[in-house]
Amino acid sequence: MSATEHRTTDGAERVAGRRVSTRTLYVVLLVVALAVAGVVSYWASGHPDGLEFVAEETGFLGSAEDSATSGSPFADYQTTGVDGWLSGAIPGVLGTLLVLLVAGGAAWVVRRRGADRG
Amino acid sequence: MHVPDGFLDAPTSVATGAVAAIAVGVALRKAKGELDDRTAPLAGLVAAFVFAAQMINFPVGAGTSGHLMGGALAAVLVGPWTAVLCLSTVLLVQGLLMADGGLTALGTNIVLIGLVTTAVGWGVFALLRAVLPKRIGVVAPVAAVAAYLSVPAAALVFTGLFAVGGTAPVENGAVLTAMLGWHLVIGLGEAAVTFVVVGAVVAARPDLVHGARGLRRPSRATAAEEVTA
Numbered sequence: 001m002s003a004t005e006h007r008t009t010d011g012a013e014r015v016a017g018r019r020v021s022t023r024t025l026y027v028v029l030l031v032v033a034l035a036v037a038g039v040v041s042y043w044a045s046g047h048p049d050g051l052e053f054v055a056e057e058t059g060f061l062g063s064a065e066d067s068a069t070s071g072s073p074f075a076d077y078q079t080t081g082v083d084g085w086l087s088g089a090i091p092g093v094l095g096t097l098l099v100l101l102v103a104g105g106a107a108w109v110v111r112r113r114g115a116d117r118g
Numbered sequence: 119m120h121v122p123d124g125f126l127d128a129p130t131s132v133a134t135g136a137v138a139a140i141a142v143g144v145a146l147r148k149a150k151g152e153l154d155d156r157t158a159p160l161a162g163l164v165a166a167f168v169f170a171a172q173m174i175n176f177p178v179g180a181g182t183s184g185h186l187m188g189g190a191l192a193a194v195l196v197g198p199w200t201a202v203l204c205l206s207t208v209l210l211v212q213g214l215l216m217a218d219g220g221l222t223a224l225g226t227n228i229v230l231i232g233l234v235t236t237a238v239g240w241g242v243f244a245l246l247r248a249v250l251p252k253r254i255g256v257v258a259p260v261a262a263v264a265a266y267l268s269v270p271a272a273a274l275v276f277t278g279l280f281a282v283g284g285t286a287p288v289e290n291g292a293v294l295t296a297m298l299g300w301h302l303v304i305g306l307g308e309a310a311v312t313f314v315v316v317g318a319v320v321a322a323r324p325d326l327v328h329g330a331r332g333l334r335r336p337s338r339a340t341a342a343e344e345v346t347a
Contacts, residue, residue: 019321019322019323020322020323022156022323022326025319025322025323025326026159026160026163029160029163029164029166029167029319030163030166032167032170033163033166033167033169033170034170036167036170036171036173036174037169037170037173040174041170041173041174044173044174044175044176044183044185045175045176045177045183046175046183047175047177047181047182047183048181048182048183049119049120049175049182049183049184049185049304050119050178050182050183050184050273050297050300050301050304051119051120051121051276051297053180053181053182053300054293054296054297054300055125057296058288058289058292058293058296059286059288060125060280060284060285060286060288060293062286063124063125063284063285063286064122064123064124064125065122065123065124065220066123066217067122067123067213067217067219067220067221068123068221069213069214069215069216069217069221070217072214072215072216072217074215074216075216075217076216076217076218077173077216077218088173091215091216092170092173094215095169095211095212095215095216096166096169096170097166098211098215099162099165099166099168099169099207099208099211100162100163100165100166101162102165102207102210102211103161103162103164103165103166103203103204103207103208104158104159104161104162104163104165104166105162106146106161106203106207107149107153107157107158107159107161107162107196107200107203108158108159108162110146110147110149110150110153111150111153111154111155111157111158112150112151112153112154
């Protein structure tokens, strides 16, 4: 807990109430995301989602075409050549980290500069 | 609700692609007002969480499942323009690496899952927040209601796109009834996940939550502020 670094003399910040430090919150969020993608995903329902189910039921599922990336080693969240839990965990963890880097990077580039201290 | 290639014809896909491209371009400029040194990393984490959560299909009965879309959740936590960037990143990675959602349908998916759920989610959230007491406790429940409504809204927009550009000769009324019916149920999951996640972040650090800006906390510090104000 490094909450002290945020306990500045800035009254507005104290009033806002910080129960956990920014770093603690962000680490917890990352761990939760990785656990959901890498572990919990193993127990996800294999049933078609709402759109796919409706497409089948009303008769337009057949119009779906394979994506150009359907040959990807991580297609359908399964790793080619890997069996079991790890097969889904690898794309889950890699995808989570890649999204974090791309979205976080974009947010970092477009953010307001110098308005706030970390 | 990831739309595969082939469901919609080329003109419709080009149109949704153009709308998505413009929206992402505008979001890149507008998101600046929502992001600073502290919240920019949060935007990355929210996007990562939405990606992870979208892997979790929960059963909704009769052999159907649903998963979080996340537009309302992201909009409340990091702001609507940033949410569009988060969701677009998720959909891009899913389409390129996991073949989840078609590539020619990427624009359609950004419109449905990125724009519609964010716009409806944030719109409903802002509307309800404006008429409810300005207290921090309203954020999570209001976010849940907004998240719930964002799901059938996306289903409606898909149905509209399908009516205009669907490649299969299927009666629009049947698609409308089925899409709306199932997504009114799936929305309950969206609302539950949004309530828990927004509630947890608000409880930990309300000062970082975009949708909690300008709201009061029921605490001694706030009471002191009110006395001095």
